[in-house]
Amino acid sequence: MTEDYLEQYERQTPGSKRIHERAREYTPGGLSHDARYHSPYPIYMSSAKGCRVWDVDSNEYFDLWMAHYDAILGHSPPEVLEELKRAMMDGLHVGLAMEHEVRLAKRVVDMVPGVDQVRFCSSGTEATMYAVRLARGFTGRNVIIKMVGGWHGSNTDLMVDVRPPEYIGPECRGLPPDLGRYTRSVEFNDIKSMERLMDEVGDDLAAVIMEPALGPAGFLKAEPEYVKFLKEQTKYKGALLIFDEVITGFRLAPGGAQEVYGIKPDLTTMGKILGGGMPIGAVGGRKEIMERSSVTRSGGKMNRVAIGGGTYSCNPLSMIAGRVTLDILRDQKHRIYPALENANRLYCEGVEEAFANVGIPVFANQFGSLNEVHFLREHGLPVRNMAEVLRHTNREMQAEYLVRLRNHGLFLFHGGAFSMAHQPGDIQEMLAINRRVADEMARKWVDSDTF
Numbered sequence: 001m002t003e004d005y006l007e008q009y010e011r012q013t014p015g016s017k018r019i020h021e022r023a024r025e026y027t028p029g030g031l032s033h034d035a036r037y038h039s040p041y042p043i044y045m046s047s048a049k050g051c052r053v054w055d056v057d058s059n060e061y062f063d064l065w066m067a068h069y070d071a072i073l074g075h076s077p078p079e080v081l082e083e084l085k086r087a088m089m090d091g092l093h094v095g096l097a098m099e100h101e102v103r104l105a106k107r108v109v110d111m112v113p114g115v116d117q118v119r120f121c122s123s124g125t126e127a128t129m130y131a132v133r134l135a136r137g138f139t140g141r142n143v144i145i146k147m148v149g150g151w152h153g154s155n156t157d158l159m160v161d162v163r164p165p166e167y168i169g170p171e172c173r174g175l176p177p178d179l180g181r182y183t184r185s186v187e188f189n190d191i192k193s194m195e196r197l198m199d200e201v202g203d204d205l206a207a208v209i210m211e212p213a214l215g216p217a218g219f220l221k222a223e224p225e226y227v228k229f230l231k232e233q234t235k236y237k238g239a240l241l242i243f244d245e246v247i248t249g250f251r252l253a254p255g256g257a258q259e260v261y262g263i264k265p266d267l268t269t270m271g272k273i274l275g276g277g278m279p280i281g282a283v284g285g286r287k288e289i290m291e292r293s294s295v296t297r298s299g300g301k302m303n304r305v306a307i308g309g310g311t312y313s314c315n316p317l318s319m320i321a322g323r324v325t326l327d328i329l330r331d332q333k334h335r336i337y338p339a340l341e342n343a344n345r346l347y348c349e350g351v352e353e354a355f356a357n358v359g360i361p362v363f364a365n366q367f368g369s370l371n372e373v374h375f376l377r378e379h380g381l382p383v384r385n386m387a388e389v390l391r392h393t394n395r396e397m398q399a400e401y402l403v404r405l406r407n408h409g410l411f412l413f414h415g416g417a418f419s420m421a422h423q424p425g426d427i428q429e430m431l432a433i434n435r436r437v438a439d440e441m442a443r444k445w446v447d448s449d450t451f
Ligand SMILES: Cc1ncc(COP(=O)(O)O)c(C=O)c1O
Pocket: 068, 122, 123, 124, 125, 126, 128, 151, 152, 153, 154, 211, 215, 244, 245, 246, 247, 271, 272, 280, 281
């Protein structure tokens, strides 16, 4: 028998269902980005503005997904749109050097503590691919250590141990058989396991790469002593520390997570917010490492690390949208970052209260303006890494929660992100939706055997 909330979903979104059926004929699974799929079929959107999105059936949703967490100023911010309209008249993509890229590079170097130099590409996936190549090329070593549950885009080098429940080993078919030899992984926030793995890898360790907020696990915070340990140990062992700040960059602070932790990684990958709503990726870091990729470097092929490709790298629209966005974030940082955190705190506390009132233990994890609601098996269980997420949370409830939220007009996937477009009144309405969903879920789950 179909569950009531799934029936409601289908009743409200017949247009999306029809489009998805058609889409499946032309695209495998009906989608090009796996993360945009959700069961029973994705909602097809028609427009977005501020903190809202509208679907093809004219349903309106509050948005907490916010374009893969990138729309920090809200959807379609007027300042960015105005500049883009003007810029388009000078050519969409010229494919030659333009001053726009120098302006954005200066912003990044000025704002991000660990970045002396930066190169742009078109996605975060490319950025992490280049960072790994740079780390191997600079150190002359082979092994990269990543976190279990760490997502760095669809980059072959790092497609190991990402998503539960089958998260140990390669993420899919089609990867090189010896990938696991050169890409090793370890539980996040676990110093002892990291020490053991570093010892095992020895002097073939090129780099440790980490997301300061472990994305697929629900934006779990890297503990400050863990970050400090990684910084010291990578340095001591002659390896590099790479922060993947594709999500956290410009979101947690103007200088990203590294500003929050007060630690400069050797390399930083960026994307999302940096493009101001247009496609982008970037890798930046210490000058002596970045210079290895210079096109003017002498000494032949084997003396440099080639990371400078991409037809659309530095396309003027991304450079301009990124610059306008970064300028706003930099100039209004004292207003923007506290406001975003405050909104997130209000929301997360309200969500926990809504579920506590109906007897469902929930941990609404917050890191700056990022959040994720975890359905705990019992109050107070720790959730610090992927192993604990799997052991201590009920992911079936979480999936159901997301569908029920959509039914009532709040859209997110795993994890949410606040923007400057979310106003106090919107937060109250989003909490009212959570209270409605909490009541519905309590009727099904509280006192059930599987809770
Ligand atoms: C931490 C992290 N790194 C890299 C990527 C890949 O970025 P893109 O989707 O732009 O290729 C993502 C994408 O979600 C990400 O979250």
